[in-house]
Amino acid sequence: MERKKLRGATLREAGFDARDGRLELHFANGDVRVYKGVQRAVFERLCAAPNAGSYFDDRIRDEYPWERGSAGAGDAAKRAADDLFG
Numbered sequence: 841m842e843r844k845k846l847r848g849a850t851l852r853e854a855g856f857d858a859r860d861g862r863l864e865l866h867f868a869n870g871d872v873r874v875y876k877g878v879q880r881a882v883f884e885r886l887c888a889a890p891n892a893g894s895y896f897d898d899r900i901r902d903e904y905p906w907e908r909g910s911a912g913a914g915d916a917a918k919r920a921a922d923d924l925f926g
Contacts, residue, residue, distance in 0.1 A: 846886070850893030856883040864909055865896070872909035875900060 841855045841864065855864035856878070863878040863886075882899065889895035 842883075844887045846892040847890070848892040848894075851896060854883060854886055854892075856880065863900070863904070865900075873906045874909040875904040875906045878904055 841857045841862075843853060843855045845853055850868055851865055852868055853866040855866075856862070857864075858880055861877045861879065863875040863883055865873050865875065867873070878900070886892055886895050886900065
């Protein structure tokens with residue numbers, strides 16, 4: 841998963857997995873959300889935005905399905921699956 845630090849008060853970091861269009865967002869309050877079906881261009885625009893929180897509010901929050909995540913859990917699970925199945 842590709843990761844980027846974000847600028848702004850709301851979001852701290854974004855991770856993106858291009859294989860399944862998964863966007864993992866880490867919020868300043870400690871929450872982690874995983875958005876599904878996200879295109880790479882959305883991730884790139886989020887990372888380039890002067891205020892990532894505003895871009896999130898306008899273009900991501902209500903546009904994609906999401907579930908709660910936990911910090912680092914997605915990468916650990918992915919590595920375990922890759923080890924098993926290649």
